[in-house]
Amino acid sequence: MTVRRYLVLAPGHFADDAKTAHGVIRYGRDEIAAVVDPSCAGRSVRDVVPYLECDAPVVASVTEGLAQRPTALLIGTAPVGGALPPAWRSSVLDAIAAGLEIVSGLHEMLGDDAEFAEAAERSGVRITDLRKPPATPVFTGAAYGVAAPVLLAVGNDCQVGKMTVVLELARAAARAGVRAEFVPTGQTGIAIAGWGIAIDRVISDFASGASEQLVCEAARRNPDLIFVEGQGAINHPAYAPVTLALMYGCAPDALLLVCDPVREKLEGFDARTMGYRELIRLHEAILAPVKPAAVVGIALRTRGLDDSAAWAEIERARAETLLPADDVVRNGPDHLFGQIRPAVVKRQPAHATVTA
Amino acid sequence: MTVRRYLVLAPGHFADDAKTAHGVIRYGRDEIAAVVDPSCAGRSVRDVVPYLECDAPVVASVTEGLAQRPTALLIGTAPVGGALPPAWRSSVLDAIAAGLEIVSGLHEMLGDDAEFAEAAERSGVRITDLRKPPATPVFTGAAYGVAAPVLLAVGNDCQVGKMTVVLELARAAARAGVRAEFVPTGQTGIAIAGWGIAIDRVISDFASGASEQLVCEAARRNPDLIFVEGQGAINHPAYAPVTLALMYGCAPDALLLVCDPVREKLEGFDARTMGYRELIRLHEAILAPVKPAAVVGIALRTRGLDDSAAWAEIERARAETLLPADDVVRNGPDHLFGQIRPAVVKRQPAHATVTA
Structure with missing residues (x-):
C-alpha cells in the first residue's frame, strides 16, 4: 500500500x-x-x-x-x-x-x-x-471457527482509549514474539492499519456480521492472537448497539476492560458510569448464554493524574477485581501483556454454532 | 392516508x-x-x-x-x-x-x-x-422526557410474536378506554400502521436515536400508553444490537417478555434459548445502570400445543416468575392487559438525562 x-x-x-x-x-x-x-x-x-x-x-x-x-x-x-x-x-x-x-x-x-x-x-x-462499509452478510457463526484466540476491548465509556490500549498491546505482543493481528473497527483504526470496517456505520442487522467478517479476515493471516479494537460502551444509550455487535460478532475468547477510573458520567449524558465489578458482571452475563468469555485484565487511562494518584487507581482496580491492571501508556504495555497472556492464549469452545 | x-x-x-x-x-x-x-x-x-x-x-x-x-x-x-x-x-x-x-x-x-x-x-x-429509514440523529435523551409510560416487547428469540402481542394488547387497551399508541419498529409493523422506522435497517450509530424518535413521535399524539414492537432477542448473535437499540433508545418504563415456551434453540443457531428467570435478570441488569425498568408480564406463543399443554406452559411461566402470563392469541388479550395495566401506568423516573 x-x-x-x-x-x-x-x-x-x-x-x-x-x-x-x-x-x-x-x-x-x-x-x-x-x-x-x-x-x-x-x-x-x-x-x-x-x-x-x-x-x-x-x-x-x-x-x-x-x-x-x-x-x-x-x-x-x-x-x-x-x-x-x-x-x-x-x-x-x-x-x-x-x-x-x-x-x-x-x-x-x-x-x-x-x-x-x-x-x-x-x-x-x-x-x-474510511467509514463507508462494504456489503457484509448477516452473522453466520463463522467466527466460532476461528483458530486464534480473540481478545476484545470493552470499556466504561466512549473515548477512554480502547484503540490505543489494543495497539500498545499488539506492539508488546510483537516484542514478545507473539504474532498479534490488530482488528480496526472504527475510522481511526482503519486510517492507521489501512483496512477494517467502521462498525458504527454498518446497518444494524448486519453489524454483528461485519464484526465477524473482520475477525475471519484477521484469522486468514494465521496470527497467534487477534486483538479487536472496541467501540462505545455496553451501557451507553447511544452507542451500546455497536458495542454489542462486536461482543457477539467477534465471538471473543476474552475481554479487556478499558476504563477512565475517574470518569463519573457517560460522555454527553448525565448517567453514571459503572464500577469495575459491575462492568465485569454485566459483560460476562451478556456473553454467557452465547459464548462465554471472561474479563482477563484492566487497562486504565490515568492521563491527567499525577504518579501517586495514578498508582492508587491502578491498585484500587487490582484490589477490587483481583485482575491484572495497568496504564499501558504511562507504564508501557509489556508488563500488562505478560500478565494477561496466559489467559488469552487459550481459545474457548463456542456454545453456539450455525444450523442454517 | x-x-x-x-x-x-x-x-x-x-x-x-x-x-x-x-x-x-x-x-x-x-x-x-x-x-x-x-x-x-x-x-x-x-x-x-x-x-x-x-x-x-x-x-x-x-x-x-x-x-x-x-x-x-x-x-x-x-x-x-x-x-x-x-x-x-x-x-x-x-x-x-x-x-x-x-x-x-x-x-x-x-x-x-x-x-x-x-x-x-x-x-x-x-x-x-418500507424499510428505507429516514435520516435520524444520534440518541439525545429526549425519550426521557416523554410523559406517557412506554412498554417495550422483548423475547426469547426472533419470530415469537412480539408484534402480534403488542397489537393485541393495544386493542385490549382501546376496549378498556386506554389510548394506547402502537410504535412500529419493523417492516410489517410499518405496513400495518402506515408509519414507523425499521430499526434493523438504520446505521448502527443512529439506531438508538431512531428508536427514540419513534417514541417521541408517538408521544406527540398524547396517548395514555405507548406500546413498542420489539425486534430480535438480546442473546441472538445476529440481531441483538437491534434489540439493545430499542431497549436504550425507547427508554421503556416496563418490559413485556414474549416467549415461545418450547423453543430450545435460537432461530438459525445451535445456541440455547434462555429460561424465564435468566431472561428477566439479563434484561433488567442491562437497563439498571441507565434507566431501570422491570419485566411486568409474559406473553406466550402456544400455537401448535393442545389446550392442556398450553395451560401447563402458562402455569409454568407464572409459577417460575410470579408474573402475569398468558397467550393473548389463544385466550384474547383483555385478561393479560388487565393484569399488567397497574404496573405500566406509572412512568419511571429516568436516571439519565442529556448534558450535551
Missing part, C-alpha cells in the same frame, strides 16, 4: 479532541507533513501534544501547509453525528484544488457531496471515505 | 413463514384483494391460515390476481438478509406493468433496482420501500 504524506485538518481541536489525528500521528504508517490548526499554529506537534512524539509543524491553513509537500488531507476529528463542520468546506476545497487526496472518517460521505465530487473529478484526486 | 388494496406476493411461503403477509392481513387497515402462492392456489386465505380471518382468494400468479382489482403488490415475506428471491422478479415486473404500486419491506431497496425503477417510471407507478 502507498504511504501517504498527510496534512491533518483539525482547526481549533488539535490540542484537545482530535482523536483521529492523534491516533494516526502516533500509530499510523503514513507520514505527517503538517497539522492545520490556527489556534496553535507556529508550534510543533510535539510541543502541543508531547505524547504524539512527532516534529511536524502546526500551520494556520491548508494553503500554508502545502509547503510541507503533503499528498493527502486527513479530516482529523470525529464529531458526534459525524458531519463536516461547514466552516471546514473551504479547506477541503483548497486541498482538492491543490491535488491532495481527501481521507475522511466522517459519517457524512464526502465522496457523495456534489460540490466535492465535482471538484475532485476536475482535479483528478480521490476522495476516500 | 389512502387505503391500498393489496395483492400479496408469497409464492411457496404463505402457509408457513410469510410473516409480513400474515401481519398485514390480520392487523392492517388496507384491503386484501388476493394472495399469490401457487402451492395453495384455489383455496381461500381463511382456509389456509384460519387465524387470519380473511376470505380473499389465493391465486397462482400476479396475472391471475389482477381480476381481484388490486392497487398494490405487497412483498409478503421477510427472508434472512432481506434480498428478493430472483424467481420473484418477473412477478414484480408483471405487477408494475399492470400499474400496481410495489410495497416492499425487504432490505434490498426495490426502488434502487435499475430494472424496477425504469419499469416503474414507464408505468407511472410508485415503489415504496
Whole structure:
C-alpha cells in the first residue's frame, strides 16, 4: 500500500479532541507533513501534544501547509453525528484544488457531496471515505471457527482509549514474539492499519456480521492472537448497539476492560458510569448464554493524574477485581501483556454454532 | 392516508413463514384483494391460515390476481438478509406493468433496482420501500422526557410474536378506554400502521436515536400508553444490537417478555434459548445502570400445543416468575392487559438525562 504524506485538518481541536489525528500521528504508517490548526499554529506537534512524539509543524491553513509537500488531507476529528463542520468546506476545497487526496472518517460521505465530487473529478484526486462499509452478510457463526484466540476491548465509556490500549498491546505482543493481528473497527483504526470496517456505520442487522467478517479476515493471516479494537460502551444509550455487535460478532475468547477510573458520567449524558465489578458482571452475563468469555485484565487511562494518584487507581482496580491492571501508556504495555497472556492464549469452545 | 388494496406476493411461503403477509392481513387497515402462492392456489386465505380471518382468494400468479382489482403488490415475506428471491422478479415486473404500486419491506431497496425503477417510471407507478429509514440523529435523551409510560416487547428469540402481542394488547387497551399508541419498529409493523422506522435497517450509530424518535413521535399524539414492537432477542448473535437499540433508545418504563415456551434453540443457531428467570435478570441488569425498568408480564406463543399443554406452559411461566402470563392469541388479550395495566401506568423516573 502507498504511504501517504498527510496534512491533518483539525482547526481549533488539535490540542484537545482530535482523536483521529492523534491516533494516526502516533500509530499510523503514513507520514505527517503538517497539522492545520490556527489556534496553535507556529508550534510543533510535539510541543502541543508531547505524547504524539512527532516534529511536524502546526500551520494556520491548508494553503500554508502545502509547503510541507503533503499528498493527502486527513479530516482529523470525529464529531458526534459525524458531519463536516461547514466552516471546514473551504479547506477541503483548497486541498482538492491543490491535488491532495481527501481521507475522511466522517459519517457524512464526502465522496457523495456534489460540490466535492465535482471538484475532485476536475482535479483528478480521490476522495476516500474510511467509514463507508462494504456489503457484509448477516452473522453466520463463522467466527466460532476461528483458530486464534480473540481478545476484545470493552470499556466504561466512549473515548477512554480502547484503540490505543489494543495497539500498545499488539506492539508488546510483537516484542514478545507473539504474532498479534490488530482488528480496526472504527475510522481511526482503519486510517492507521489501512483496512477494517467502521462498525458504527454498518446497518444494524448486519453489524454483528461485519464484526465477524473482520475477525475471519484477521484469522486468514494465521496470527497467534487477534486483538479487536472496541467501540462505545455496553451501557451507553447511544452507542451500546455497536458495542454489542462486536461482543457477539467477534465471538471473543476474552475481554479487556478499558476504563477512565475517574470518569463519573457517560460522555454527553448525565448517567453514571459503572464500577469495575459491575462492568465485569454485566459483560460476562451478556456473553454467557452465547459464548462465554471472561474479563482477563484492566487497562486504565490515568492521563491527567499525577504518579501517586495514578498508582492508587491502578491498585484500587487490582484490589477490587483481583485482575491484572495497568496504564499501558504511562507504564508501557509489556508488563500488562505478560500478565494477561496466559489467559488469552487459550481459545474457548463456542456454545453456539450455525444450523442454517 | 389512502387505503391500498393489496395483492400479496408469497409464492411457496404463505402457509408457513410469510410473516409480513400474515401481519398485514390480520392487523392492517388496507384491503386484501388476493394472495399469490401457487402451492395453495384455489383455496381461500381463511382456509389456509384460519387465524387470519380473511376470505380473499389465493391465486397462482400476479396475472391471475389482477381480476381481484388490486392497487398494490405487497412483498409478503421477510427472508434472512432481506434480498428478493430472483424467481420473484418477473412477478414484480408483471405487477408494475399492470400499474400496481410495489410495497416492499425487504432490505434490498426495490426502488434502487435499475430494472424496477425504469419499469416503474414507464408505468407511472410508485415503489415504496418500507424499510428505507429516514435520516435520524444520534440518541439525545429526549425519550426521557416523554410523559406517557412506554412498554417495550422483548423475547426469547426472533419470530415469537412480539408484534402480534403488542397489537393485541393495544386493542385490549382501546376496549378498556386506554389510548394506547402502537410504535412500529419493523417492516410489517410499518405496513400495518402506515408509519414507523425499521430499526434493523438504520446505521448502527443512529439506531438508538431512531428508536427514540419513534417514541417521541408517538408521544406527540398524547396517548395514555405507548406500546413498542420489539425486534430480535438480546442473546441472538445476529440481531441483538437491534434489540439493545430499542431497549436504550425507547427508554421503556416496563418490559413485556414474549416467549415461545418450547423453543430450545435460537432461530438459525445451535445456541440455547434462555429460561424465564435468566431472561428477566439479563434484561433488567442491562437497563439498571441507565434507566431501570422491570419485566411486568409474559406473553406466550402456544400455537401448535393442545389446550392442556398450553395451560401447563402458562402455569409454568407464572409459577417460575410470579408474573402475569398468558397467550393473548389463544385466550384474547383483555385478561393479560388487565393484569399488567397497574404496573405500566406509572412512568419511571429516568436516571439519565442529556448534558450535551
